Amino acid sequence: MEKKKNISMAVIKRLPKYHRYLQELMKNDVDRISSKELGEKIGFTASQIRQDLNCFGDFGQQGYGYNVKDLYKQISLILGLNKDYKTVIVGAGNIGQAIANYSRFAELGLFLQGIFDANPKLTGLRMMGTEIQDIDNMEPFLQVNDIDIAMICVPRINAQKVCDTLVAGGVKGIWNFAPVDLVVPEDVTVENVHLSESLLTLIYLLHKS
Amino acid sequence: MEKKKNISMAVIKRLPKYHRYLQELMKNDVDRISSKELGEKIGFTASQIRQDLNCFGDFGQQGYGYNVKDLYKQISLILGLNKDYKTVIVGAGNIGQAIANYSRFAELGLFLQGIFDANPKLTGLRMMGTEIQDIDNMEPFLQVNDIDIAMICVPRINAQKVCDTLVAGGVKGIWNFAPVDLVVPEDVTVENVHLSESLLTLIYLLHKS
Structure with a gap:
């Protein structure tokens, strides 16, 4: 094609x-x-x-x-929308919840397989029918589940460590919401949504005009 | 400078x-x-x-x-981070909530003045100490409050109408999360966060590699 x-x-x-x-x-x-x-x-x-x-x-x-x-x-x-992609969300805070509730996922062929968070108050709860698991479960989970795409919605300081675990677990696509530039091997694709940077751009343009 | x-x-x-x-x-x-x-x-x-x-x-x-x-x-x-900016959030769904809870707002000089939503189940509730008002209150609210920046977090089909009301109310900066390219006068700045487009880019790059 x-x-x-x-x-x-x-x-x-x-x-x-x-x-x-x-x-x-x-x-x-x-x-x-x-x-x-x-x-x-x-x-x-x-x-x-x-x-x-x-x-x-x-x-x-x-x-x-x-x-x-x-x-x-x-x-x-x-x-590539003719294929299905298995996904996980890491970080079940506000952004993680918003992403989990994103209505177009299935339409785009994305299927949420797991949600992980470090906060014990959140583990066991369900988001969109998927149980939030402790972050320590992620490594063994990735060994038995082929995950294509992970959404990183954890705080900045934890993002690289989470990313390393995901990459070691075979994840090749990262949708990153943490305000950090992740270091990944060449065969892993990262797409960033840096909300702060977007907002700062808006403030700059507004301030200048 | x-x-x-x-x-x-x-x-x-x-x-x-x-x-x-x-x-x-x-x-x-x-x-x-x-x-x-x-x-x-x-x-x-x-x-x-x-x-x-x-x-x-x-x-x-x-x-x-x-x-x-x-x-x-x-x-x-x-x-332009030496100035303060008054903001409103329109749409108190998942994204609107995530934005309202965004911890860096005050640090960046942004002060949330109002939240509006069309859903009567949400009006009256509080997000980060700010009451969610009915969307119909927005027009009069803008007449008595000088708002600098509005975050549009409403569904696609309502986004342009909301944007028009904001612009008529004197808002000069729009942070737009709706998957639509808003039409605004020249003196209004729009910064888009198009999550779907970001995700589709990731899927494409993953699919190709």
């Missing part, structure tokens, strides 16, 4: 946006759309959209545009 | 990271650091660090490096 092997992170970061807009178009029963119209919706130029999508294949048709449903399906495939 | 007026978003997005690393260095009683050492910590080149910081002023000293405390203070000033 892929035409080029070295696709820039900038293009990759735009793919989920295409996915979201195409899903919305489908909901609104739009069958086809030109790169110009799609660009106007997303706020990209038509040429950028054509360039981006050309990285992955030939989707559009001159004079017709894109078939919305086909393009949505193709982008879903490119994103 | 600023040397150049047109600072790229890429540089701006790196400022919070400098702020975080410098804060950590201060906690570890590090008094001074070279751009090379700072670069190794953050994962940038020394030259990038010098270039970035030169956008805002002359901070380093040849042969000495940066005074950590001074640079931290300067970057705090650049980021």
Whole structure:
């Protein structure tokens, strides 16, 4: 399916946006759309959209545009949404709870297999039907469960240690909410959600304007 | 303080990271650091660090490096952290609760003035000492309170309407957690935390590797 092997992170970061807009178009029963119209919706130029999508294949048709449903399906495939991913959440605080309650998980093929926390007051409780286990159970749990993605929602000072245990347990994808840049081997992917940094950016832009 | 007026978003997005690393260095009683050492910590080149910081002023000293405390203070000033900002949270669901419980708010000069939600089951309850009010109270509330920053944590379909009310009420900064690109006037700043897009990026990178 892929035409080029070295696709820039900038293009990759735009793919989920295409996915979201195409899903919305489908909901609104739009069958086809030109790169110009799609660009106007997303706020990209038509040429950028054509360039981006050309990285992955030939989707559009001159004079017709894109078939919305086909393009949505193709982008879903490119994103890897045709597979299932087993996940764990580490840290059952506010962010961990918000993530556990995230309604799109199943739609995206994510299946929550375990939740771990160091706080004995939380262990034994259930979040979305999954029991919160003591963090010490995580290592043996990972030995018998193939986990693809872990969400790290623990305080900063514990994040690297948790990450090391996850990596040793075979986890290859980390969605990290702790305000720290994790050190991982090359074959492990980390995607950060650094809320503080986002907020500081907003404050800066507000302050300057 | 600023040397150049047109600072790229890429540089701006790196400022919070400098702020975080410098804060950590201060906690570890590090008094001074070279751009090379700072670069190794953050994962940038020394030259990038010098270039970035030169956008805002002359901070380093040849042969000495940066005074950590001074640079931290300067970057705090650049980021606008010397001011106070009044905030509201709209949407008291999981994300709204996580945000309300965010411990660094006061440290960053953010003061929560109100929480609003459309769910009558939530109104009257308290989050971090602040009563959750009915969303219909927001418009009059904004008329008598000067709010700087609003956190939008409502479902996608309600986000633009909420945003319009906030903007009409004089709010100039929006921290948006709804998976939608908000339309705002030029003098309003939006910073998005699009969790789905972050997760889809992770799935893509995992799927490809």
